[in-house]
Amino acid sequence: MRPRAIALVLPLTLIAAATPRAGAQQPTARALTETWPEIVKVDGVEILHVQKGVYMLVGGGANVTVQIGDEGVTLVDSGAPGQGEKIVAAVRHLTKKPLRYLVNTSADADNVGGNGAMVKAAGGTNGAAGNGGGTANTGILVMSHENALNRMMKGTPAFPALTGDALPESSFFTPKKDFYANGEAVQILYQPMAHSDGDVMVFFRGSDVISTGDIFRTDSYPVIEAGGTLQGELDALNTILDITVPERNQIGGTRVIPGHGRICNEADVLEYRDMLTIIRDRVRDMVKKDMTLEQVKAAKPMLEYDGIYGTRKDWTGAMFLETAYREIVAANKATPAGGRNGPTPRKP
């Protein structure tokens, strides 16, 4: 379901709840209504039970989602380069069953850098036989959107191209792909032009957990790069809100595993979506007034959010604002007056 926007000014409890770590004791309203599991730490990686057969691993790069059951293990993302072995050790703490599936949510180094280690731990790759819930029980099937695969093959200056078994052997360009694992339907949902051009989210339908990759994160503004857009981000966040169902008062129910940060509920995604919508609208109004980037920066349209989301050195609030500004200016030019992002009509 998609609830209506919450108030423009965040209540203090939400700001407190937005701190990156969800420890056992959280001095917020949430602590009174929910019990969070104790955190188990293996080789520096924290293991958190999320819901039913789904766990979250923290500390080896991006969050790694682990679904376990009788058939084996389904993973969403594999951690940063050099962290794969630690991720495997944490998974092995949960189960000795075979690693069957790995879905990469994008081509980011901290999400796919552990691919090779996963394939090695699984005893190799599992091609067509394992696809779509096949019967083979050796090897792992690595999946991603085609755009993400292309980026992994190309590499970046900071993250060299992946090769061989570390690359997804099953890529797709359809809006959806699904398979059945450990007694539940698993849906892979492509989100065009969000954080990148190859983002997917993974919805574990029976466990009622959605793993979002870097489309959604609690530790910073969305990192918009590699073909991503702010509008695509908003669309993707609305897709999450369409899927999530709260138990009561927007608490409980569907769990959301972000690319980075703590386990979330629908209310957290709603807050993030509203934050981005407010920023988008403010910047759009400024663009309509023909304000330059420097003028927009000076007007501080993200002032009340920078303390929470603008603290990263490698993706500052200013970098996010600049990206949003350029996109909105381009949209403004592309759609004439009256369009979605259209400027007010001007005299010739």
Ligand SMILES: [Zn+2]
């Ligand atoms: Zn990431």
